[in-house]
Amino acid sequence: MSEFKKVFPEGFLWGGATAANQVEGAYDVDGKGLSTADMVKFVPKAERTADHALDVTRAEIDDILAGKVDATFPKRFGVDFYHHYKEDIKLFAEMGFKTFRLSLNWARIFPNGDDAEPNEKGLAFYDAVFDELLKYGIEPLVTLSHYETPLNLTLKYNGWADRRVIGFFTNYAETVFKRYKDKVKYWLTFNEINVISLSPYTGGGVLTEGAENPMQLCYQAAHHQFVASAIATKLCHEISPDAQIGCMLARMTTYPATNNPDDVLKAQYENQMNLFFTDVHARGKYPSYMNRFFKENNITIQKEVGDDEILKEHTVDFISFSYYMSLSATASPEGDRTAGNLMGGVKNEYLESSDWGWQIDPKGLRWTLNDLYTRYELPLFIVENGLGAYDKVEEDGSIHDDYRIDYLRKHIEQMKEAIADGVDLMGYTSWGPIDLVSASTSEMSKRYGFIYVDQDDEGNGTLARSRKDSFAWYKKVIATNGEDLA
Numbered sequence: 001m002s003e004f005k006k007v008f009p010e011g012f013l014w015g016g017a018t019a020a021n022q023v024e025g026a027y028d029v030d031g032k033g034l035s036t037a038d039m040v041k042f043v044p045k046a047e048r049t050a051d052h053a054l055d056v057t058r059a060e061i062d063d064i065l066a067g068k069v070d071a072t073f074p075k076r077f078g079v080d081f082y083h084h085y086k087e088d089i090k091l092f093a094e095m096g097f098k099t100f101r102l103s104l105n106w107a108r109i110f111p112n113g114d115d116a117e118p119n120e121k122g123l124a125f126y127d128a129v130f131d132e133l134l135k136y137g138i139e140p141l142v143t144l145s146h147y148e149t150p151l152n153l154t155l156k157y158n159g160w161a162d163r164r165v166i167g168f169f170t171n172y173a174e175t176v177f178k179r180y181k182d183k184v185k186y187w188l189t190f191n192e193i194n195v196i197s198l199s200p201y202t203g204g205g206v207l208t209e210g211a212e213n214p215m216q217l218c219y220q221a222a223h224h225q226f227v228a229s230a231i232a233t234k235l236c237h238e239i240s241p242d243a244q245i246g247c248m249l250a251r252m253t254t255y256p257a258t259n260n261p262d263d264v265l266k267a268q269y270e271n272q273m274n275l276f277f278t279d280v281h282a283r284g285k286y287p288s289y290m291n292r293f294f295k296e297n298n299i300t301i302q303k304e305v306g307d308d309e310i311l312k313e314h315t316v317d318f319i320s321f322s323y324y325m326s327l328s329a330t331a332s333p334e335g336d337r338t339a340g341n342l343m344g345g346v347k348n349e350y351l352e353s354s355d356w357g358w359q360i361d362p363k364g365l366r367w368t369l370n371d372l373y374t375r376y377e378l379p380l381f382i383v384e385n386g387l388g389a390y391d392k393v394e395e396d397g398s399i400h401d402d403y404r405i406d407y408l409r410k411h412i413e414q415m416k417e418a419i420a421d422g423v424d425l426m427g428y429t430s431w432g433p434i435d436l437v438s439a440s441t442s443e444m445s446k447r448y449g450f451i452y453v454d455q456d457d458e459g460n461g462t463l464a465r466s467r468k469d470s471f472a473w474y475k476k477v478i479a480t481n482g483e484d485l486a
């Protein structure tokens, strides 16, 4: 019996992924306005009450703005990519990147979100970054919104809970599509759009404290983002016909904890709650399984005339997603819990965990790719995957991150299997090719990079960049188009 060839297609887009608020720094430079991320303070592990620390209340924001909070705000300084982008891109080029995923910080371009005119200095910064990438033949892959809602939109409108934000966003999207149409061929609308239902402040600048039904606010905000995403898709296709635009989901692949039918149903429910977001983007309509969920949770989505048509007519060109781990669900209240990316589950005894308790599951990636491709028959793009770990710098400055190489190798092997299974996979951008500030905990010590950055959780350090062992390994992987993973 002949075996299917396990090879990556020609032109496969290898690279790395970042977000403006986690790398750029320069939070108040060259006319940038404040964003929601700039309000998130670092909370040391011992003081954290949950696995993550990223939600902020209105009272806290008021105190921060009044200068009453003495804390470190790591997303304000990132790793100073704003002033180091040439050096960083050179290192990406040395690894042979074909693509680099970054987000535009909306508040750098429209400082208040609702301004009539953009900030030229903000636009010029991204021009310079794109030019630098293109100089090395690296295609920019650009996310329009990655946890960086202009703070003014939260204070004035409660973020995406207010329909008017659709108009501000489409103005922003139109501005950047026109400006960068000759430089950018791959766009994503909202990073991990499902996060609006898990952390509405992070996903959409929405404050829910005091709300009668917080879930109503979240899903209404999600509706506004769906409509905005569809309008952006339309605009992108009109302005830049050669470009492709996709949606982005934090895929929370969930297994039943046992073969008890109650667990199986629970897992199906969790998967539906997650895939709802790609269902709307790819199929152009709300799936019927949400009707019951909305009814039982007293949620009524306010739609305007024309919304359904916009969603239907402007579906995405491809589906992108992040994948770090899998989860397991049980209908029983018992069972050991485990942490995850904003969402935990019950422990899966067959899997190992990262230093942060995320359950490592490379084969789950193969399953996920097959499942998504069967469901949508659209090209897929893995735009985040990686291992957050503590790294040790040896006396000679070297960093032997074989655990990271092992994680990535096993996931890439499963991507090959999925391609042999028939999945159309466009590319792979591992998360945090350079160490950056963690989204969920604002730690620097949770490192993902091939490139080490000398900076600690409080922002102390020289910011010097150095190559970890994984740097040379990933370079070889790209040079051989995924053939040599040793």
Ligand code: BG6
Pocket (backbone or CB within 6 Å): 019, 022, 191, 192, 250, 322, 341, 384, 388, 431, 437, 438, 439, 440, 441, 446
């Ligand atoms: C994804 C986000 O959820 O996971 C990134 O899109 C984030 O912004 C990444 O950084 C890893 O999560 P964390 O919390 O380890 O930074």
